[in-house]
Amino acid sequence: MELLCIRQWISGLLPTWLSAWCIKPVGGALVRQEPEYILLALMGSPLKKIMLCSSEKEIFSVEEQVMVQHSVIINNMIEDGSYNHEESKIPLDCVDSKTLKKVIDYCTHHTHHHNDNQEDLEAWDAQFLNVDSNGLYDLLMAANYLEIRNLLDLIYGTIKNMIKGKKIDEIRRIFNIKDHGFTPEEEEQNRKEYPHFY
Amino acid sequence: MIDTTPESPPGARQPPSTAREQQSLTLIPGLPNDVGSLILSMVPYSHHARIKQTCKSWNRVLSSKPFFSTFLHRRRNHLLCIFPQDPSIASPFLFDPQNHAWCPLPPMPCNPQVYGLCNFAAVPLGHHLYVLGGSLFGIGSFLAITISLPLLPWLFPSDHHSPSFATFRLSLRDFTWRPRAPMLSPRGSFACAVVPRSGQILVAGGGSRHTMFAAAGTRIRAAERYDARRDRWYPIEGLPGFRAGCVGFVSGGGREFWAMGGYGASRTISGVFPVDEYYRDAAVMELDGDGGWREIGDMWGDGERVRAGKIVVVENDDDDKSDYPGVYMLDGDEILRYDMSTNRWLCESRVPRKAPYNSSFGVVVVNGELYVLTHLCIVDMTETRRSRQHRRAGTLYIQIYNPKKKTWRSLVTKSPFSYPIDINTTVLSSICL
Numbered sequence: 001m002e003l004l005c006i007r008q009w010i011s012g013l014l015p016t017w018l019s020a021w022c023i024k025p026v027g028g029a030l031v032r033q034e035p036e037y038i039l040l041a042l043m044g045s046p047l048k049k050i051m052l053c054s055s056e057k058e059i060f061s062v063e064e065q066v067m068v069q070h071s072v073i074i075n076n077m078i079e080d081g082s083y084n085h086e087e088s089k090i091p092l093d094c095v096d097s098k099t100l101k102k103v104i105d106y107c108t109h110h111t112h113h114h115n116d117n118q119e120d121l122e123a124w125d126a127q128f129l130n131v132d133s134n135g136l137y138d139l140l141m142a143a144n145y146l147e148i149r150n151l152l153d154l155i156y157g158t159i160k161n162m163i164k165g166k167k168i169d170e171i172r173r174i175f176n177i178k179d180h181g182f183t184p185e186e187e188e189q190n191r192k193e194y195p196h197f198y
Numbered sequence: 199m200i201d202t203t204p205e206s207p208p209g210a211r212q213p214p215s216t217a218r219e220q221q222s223l224t225l226i227p228g229l230p231n232d233v234g235s236l237i238l239s240m241v242p243y244s245h246h247a248r249i250k251q252t253c254k255s256w257n258r259v260l261s262s263k264p265f266f267s268t269f270l271h272r273r274r275n276h277l278l279c280i281f282p283q284d285p286s287i288a289s290p291f292l293f294d295p296q297n298h299a300w301c302p303l304p305p306m307p308c309n310p311q312v313y314g315l316c317n318f319a320a321v322p323l324g325h326h327l328y329v330l331g332g333s334l335f336g337i338g339s340f341l342a343i344t345i346s347l348p349l350l351p352w353l354f355p356s357d358h359h360s361p362s363f364a365t366f367r368l369s370l371r372d373f374t375w376r377p378r379a380p381m382l383s384p385r386g387s388f389a390c391a392v393v394p395r396s397g398q399i400l401v402a403g404g405g406s407r408h409t410m411f412a413a414a415g416t417r418i419r420a421a422e423r424y425d426a427r428r429d430r431w432y433p434i435e436g437l438p439g440f441r442a443g444c445v446g447f448v449s450g451g452g453r454e455f456w457a458m459g460g461y462g463a464s465r466t467i468s469g470v471f472p473v474d475e476y477y478r479d480a481a482v483m484e485l486d487g488d489g490g491w492r493e494i495g496d497m498w499g500d501g502e503r504v505r506a507g508k509i510v511v512v513e514n515d516d517d518d519k520s521d522y523p524g525v526y527m528l529d530g531d532e533i534l535r536y537d538m539s540t541n542r543w544l545c546e547s548r549v550p551r552k553a554p555y556n557s558s559f560g561v562v563v564v565n566g567e568l569y570v571l572t573h574l575c576i577v578d579m580t581e582t583r584r585s586r587q588h589r590r591a592g593t594l595y596i597q598i599y600n601p602k603k604k605t606w607r608s609l610v611t612k613s614p615f616s617y618p619i620d621i622n623t624t625v626l627s628s629i630c631l
Contacts, residue, residue: 133228134228137228137229140229140233141229141233144233156236156237156240159237160237160240160241163237163238163241163245163249164241164242164245168248168249168251168252171249171252172252172253175226175227176227176228177226177227177252177253178227179253180252180253180254181253181254181255182253182254190251194248194251197248197251198251
């Protein structure tokens with residue numbers, strides 16, 4: 001890649017001409033761009049991709065528009081310019097590959113299908129959350145970290161419903177609460193007083 | 199909409215070793231406690247009593263003060279409180295109409311000297327429910343009643359029931375009853391109202407009256423004001439006349455205290471049978487000024503008979519421009535609305551379904567709507583030994599009127615009362631948490 005140092009006001013005047021020659025002004029210097037970006041730029045709407053790196057160092061490429069729409073953290077990173085498209089990837093050390101893949105699935109589906117009717121979306125969401133508790137908690141922490149509001153609401157709602165309708169023994173089983181902390185006498189007293197809760 | 203802004207900063211996550219150390223304090227294994235606490239705060243109030251028994255950490259968190267105040271800020275729960283009988287004998291219940299959930303409340307502390315509390319007032323203030331006054335029997339008078347029962351209708355014991363001073367407060371956070379300062383004058387069937395945004399309760403009039411021997415009893419004029427923070431009663435100027443069975447509400451943006459209707463003197467039929475003389479007017483006290491009462495004249499017009507149905511008041515919510523609450527009366531199956539400007543009762547609506555078997559309705563205001571209740575508990579005469587093993591449950595029919603939209607809807611739910619209750623004497627209250 002050749003670097004041509006030209007004054008900024010020239011690069012400001014001739015962006016289209018320069019981009020046709022695979023040259024893009026970056027911070028006062030001119031850098032040759034990869035051909036596929038040029039092609040997409042000339043086509044009109046760039047499907048820019050960003051790189052997300054999981055805690056296991058696996059890289060996932062995803063459309064920028066999809067993540068920006070859902071994740072407040074990623075949106076902020078891109079808006080304030082701390083993310084450089086060509087060089088950097090966003091490290092997400094708190095999220096493992098399996099969970100990150102699922103999060104990307106969710107965001108992609110909701111961006112591309114946001115015009116679908118509500119029932120279909122809800123059915124897809126229910127299927128999406130058909131995972132075990134650990135998977136659900138990992139998704140929750142990932143959504144929390146990335147600040148993906150609608151995924152957070154969805155998971156909170158699901159967990160809340162797991163508590164709401166259930167008897168106590170079932171709640172303890174679902175949430176894996178092995179030690180309930182009551183003394184045997186207290187537990188017996190509670191069971192006698194409120195048998196229909198158990 | 200529930201605000202689910204995540205509380206932990208991005209990237210902050212409890213490392214596994216800390217979670218293991220705090221095993222006994224962990225709310226949901228696998229999640230940090232702040233997330234667990236957030237999830238518990240999303241569960242509606244009516245489920246709290248049940249999930250508190252799940253484990254000790256949940257019990258501790260759900261009963262803690264900071265959790266409860268955050269919880270109250272996040273969501274509004276409108277609950278109906280039902281006191282079918284004396285609350286120290288029969289457990290009162292909370293009903294959540296949105297979630298169709300019932301929750302038993304602990305019975306009130308019992309004074310062994312007294313029995314059969316009725317006609318008390320259940321007043322919500324914040325997340326507390328105050329039970330004030332009432333009419334009750336003393337033990338001695340109970341015996342006198344049982345002896346005198348065969349002598350009806352020639353004997354009307356007028357001093358066998360007495361009004362009560364007592365004040366109790368139930369906290370809906372930890373379900374405990376605490377005795378509070380007693381009233382200055384004992385009273386039952388009185389007008390009472392909460393002054394909005396001040397933590398004060400006003401009471402006026404009242405007396406003693408028993409459900410069986412109505413119309414025989416005392417009436418008083420005295421009025422008083424309760425300061426919840428100081429836990430003290432202060433006397434205020436008494437009503438212009440003796441008035442019991444009246445309904446109280448605060449109107450005019452908190453400036454006026456109304457004591458409407460009720461009965462004062464009593465007359466007798468054939469010199470024996472006492473009958474109430476109902477008031478045709480209301481008394482209003484200016485709260486800002488010198489605290490004097492003025493009487494609003496005859497509400498019923500010339501020649502019209504007084505209708506002595508149950509009066510309830512719909513408070514204005516924040517986006518209502520009017521200063522005056524909606525005052526409604528349920529008389530039989532008709533709903534009347536009081537028009538402040540003309541001082542008359544106008545026909546508002548009719549309850550769609552009449553009460554079965556000629557029983558009557560109870561009425562209470564929950565979340566700005568009128569709840570008209572009737573309770574049925576069918577006693578199965580052909581009960582076999584097998585069916586007796588199943589718990590009998592009553593059914594509560596609720597017809598709900600929305601005064602803004604002028605529409606009715608209904609709700610049916612199985613009630614936990616396995617005995618017939620008299621909806622006429624049941625004390626109903628609603629509380630917004």
